[in-house]
Amino acid sequence: MITEKSITDFIYREAELLDTMQWDAWLALFHASGRYWMPLEWQQQDPVLQPSLMYEDLLLLKVRVERLAGERTFSQKPKSRCHHLLQAPTITACDPANGLFKARTSFIYTETRGDVLERYSGWASHDLIESDGHLKIKLKRIDLVNFDAPFGNIQLFM
Amino acid sequence: MGRYGNDAGAIMALVRKAEVHRDVYVDPEIFDLEMEHLFPNSWIYIGHASQLSKPGDFITANVGRQPLMASRHSDGAIHVFYNRCPHKGVKIASEPCGNTGKFFRCPYHAWSFKTDGSLLAIPLKKGYEGTGFPDTQASEGLAKVKNVVVYRDFIFVRLSDAGLSFADYFGESLSTIDNMVDRSPEGKLAVVAAPIRYMHNCNWKMLVENQTDTCHPMVAHESSAGTAVKVWKREQGDSTETPMAVQLYAPFMSPYEFYEQSGIRIWPNGHGHTGVANSIHSNYSDVEGYVEQMVATYGEKRAHEVLGEVRHNTIYFPNIMVKGAVQILRNFIPIAVDKTLVESWVYRLVGAPDKLYERALMYNRFINAPTSIVGHDDLEMYERAQEGLTSNGNQWVNLQRLHEPGEADDVTAVINGTSERQMRNQFHAWAKFMTMNMDKRVEAAE
Numbered sequence: 256m257i258t259e260k261s262i263t264d265f266i267y268r269e270a271e272l273l274d275t276m277q278w279d280a281w282l283a284l285f286h287a288s289g290r291y292w293m294p295l296e297w298q299q300q301d302p303v304l305q306p307s308l309m310y311e312d313l314l315l316l317k318v319r320v321e322r323l324a325g326e327r328t329f330s331q332k333p334k335s336r337c338h339h340l341l342q343a344p345t346i347t348a349c350d351p352a353n354g355l356f357k358a359r360t361s362f363i364y365t366e367t368r369g370d371v372l373e374r375y376s377g378w379a380s381h382d383l384i385e386s387d388g389h390l391k392i393k394l395k396r397i398d399l400v401n402f403d404a405p406f407g408n409i410q411l412f413m
Numbered sequence: 414m415g416r417y418g419n420d421a422g423a424i425m426a427l428v429r430k431a432e433v434h435r436d437v438y439v440d441p442e443i444f445d446l447e448m449e450h451l452f453p454n455s456w457i458y459i460g461h462a463s464q465l466s467k468p469g470d471f472i473t474a475n476v477g478r479q480p481l482m483a484s485r486h487s488d489g490a491i492h493v494f495y496n497r498c499p500h501k502g503v504k505i506a507s508e509p510c511g512n513t514g515k516f517f518r519c520p521y522h523a524w525s526f527k528t529d530g531s532l533l534a535i536p537l538k539k540g541y542e543g544t545g546f547p548d549t550q551a552s553e554g555l556a557k558v559k560n561v562v563v564y565r566d567f568i569f570v571r572l573s574d575a576g577l578s579f580a581d582y583f584g585e586s587l588s589t590i591d592n593m594v595d596r597s598p599e600g601k602l603a604v605v606a607a608p609i610r611y612m613h614n615c616n617w618k619m620l621v622e623n624q625t626d627t628c629h630p631m632v633a634h635e636s637s638a639g640t641a642v643k644v645w646k647r648e649q650g651d652s653t654e655t656p657m658a659v660q661l662y663a664p665f666m667s668p669y670e671f672y673e674q675s676g677i678r679i680w681p682n683g684h685g686h687t688g689v690a691n692s693i694h695s696n697y698s699d700v701e702g703y704v705e706q707m708v709a710t711y712g713e714k715r716a717h718e719v720l721g722e723v724r725h726n727t728i729y730f731p732n733i734m735v736k737g738a739v740q741i742l743r744n745f746i747p748i749a750v751d752k753t754l755v756e757s758w759v760y761r762l763v764g765a766p767d768k769l770y771e772r773a774l775m776y777n778r779f780i781n782a783p784t785s786i787v788g789h790d791d792l793e794m795y796e797r798a799q800e801g802l803t804s805n806g807n808q809w810v811n812l813q814r815l816h817e818p819g820e821a822d823d824v825t826a827v828i829n830g831t832s833e834r835q836m837r838n839q840f841h842a843w844a845k846f847m848t849m850n851m852d853k854r855v856e857a858a859e
Contacts, residue, residue, distance in 0.1 A: 405610035
């Protein structure tokens with residue numbers, strides 16, 4: 256039985272997998288039709304006909320994860336590391352009867368590589384579904400507070 | 414006074430036939446001189462007329478260190494001004510774009526200006542009576558940029574009074590913009606969204622050079638495009654259709670032979686493009702209904718001419734790159750000697766199917782975003798170069814690939830696609846536009 260606590264635990268577990276660089280375990284949290292989306296507009300509605308920073312399916316996320324470990328991935332020499340600081344998620348839907356599980360989580364994200372450290376703030380929205388008794392990510396949406404600013408490389412996942 | 418000052422000879426000595434001195438990338442004085450000379454002497458893109466569709470619409474832009482704004486006047490004309498109040502210098506427009514209504518109003522003392530820049534009103538005007546105010550530059554309103562050309566909705570300015578005309582400066586290179594616009598069944602492009610912005614800790618010229626560097630994709634992008642190809646092969650299962658994403662990534666892994674035969678065309682004044690015979694954009698899937706639309710507009714023959722021209726990257730010297738086949742313009746905006754803001758714009762082909770805009774947006778976020786794995790590969794190379802070039806072990810950058818003795822400058826030619834001649838072409842133009850008004854300045858000072 257999925258409860259509000261299961262949703263919160265799922266979100267904390269996801270952040271832990273990212274912070275400990277367990278990429279394959281993180282990918283396994285996605286549903287086969289899951290998407291990772293970083294909009295480029297305020298309250299953006301459309302990921303396809305409006306510009307985004309990222310809108311990727313599982314195939315493309317696998318490419319990213321595999322690339323991180325590549326022998327000739329020079330932008331990962333040295334490797335990046337990341338840290339998620341999460342506010343307690345706000346559950347916006349927990350409706351097992353209709354399979355709707357949604358939460359919004361305010362975060363501060365840190366990505367570091369070599370001597371450089373960058374901080375980002377925003378909100379993560381999780382749209383989850385139940386699959387074989389487990390929660391899976393249908394959509395993870397990252398809205399940065401300064402989505403329109405010119406960033407340097409963002410190589411890991413918020 | 415630094416080493417280079419207004420010494421045209423010292424600047425020209427930085428550019429040899431097939432080498433350039435590292436100071437062009439790392440010396441802050443050279444960067445200052447680029448802002449003072451190269452950018453004002455060149456024709457610089459500042460925006461697209463579709464961003465100024467209604468009277469009162471405005472955009473802001475920087476050319477070198479000059480803050481500019483452009484507006485649409487009530488009679489439909491586009492005007493370009495320096496973005497400062499003639500009173501105390503406060504910037505009139507503070508946002509990238511917007512609509513000001515019937516007039517601009519300075520937020521500091523409420524001086525107001527018509528959308529053609531002329532002075533409309535000053536509060537307490539009687540305080541200026543008998544002061545000789547009409548003889549000041551302030552009384553003329555917003556200072557105008559005189560040399561403005563709107564070519565097929567692309568707005569270019571030249572800040573220097575002296576210099577080449579727009580037509581002489583760009584010549585036949587405008588054919589890439591023509592091709593991009595002609596790809597709309599209505600002959601019209603539209604900016605409908607903000608660009609992707611990406612900060613680079615490197616000199617702006619590294620980005621410009623990379624656009625026609627065809628010997629790096631299969632090396633530097635093995636990690637991104639190469640991995641995409643590998644993962645797709647493994648995961649494709651029974652799929653017979655290659656996803657749009659893989660179609661966009663895979664051609665980056667084309668072998669040297671592909672780029673050799675696809676060719677490079679150079680033009681005078683530093684312009685040039687890769688992908689003459691064909692390009693990495695040649696083999697995308699057809700979009701349903703699009704060819705029929707184009708044939709209906711242009712006729713069978715012309716429609717296929719337009720769609721058959723799939724140039725890769727066109728450099729409009731000094732600092733933009735245009736991809737007609739995917740409707741993208743990248744603006745390499747210099748911030749400091751080692752800092753460049755890249756704004757990558759997508760144009761919508763007015764009247765064309767949504768799928769084409771979807772593909773252009775996808776390409777832009779795959780290749781030109783701070784979250785792009787292809788972008789990560791490139792930026793890593795630029796930043797390493799920016800650091801490496803401070804080395805005193807060798808002070809020259811080598812651009813010798815397929816250099817021929819007696820190679821002519823400022824000509825039109827089609828050459829082997831792995832040549833570094835377009836980079837040499839750019840540096841010839843760089844030396845020319847850096848120094849063209851220097852001697853006059855020295856004379857004027859004397």
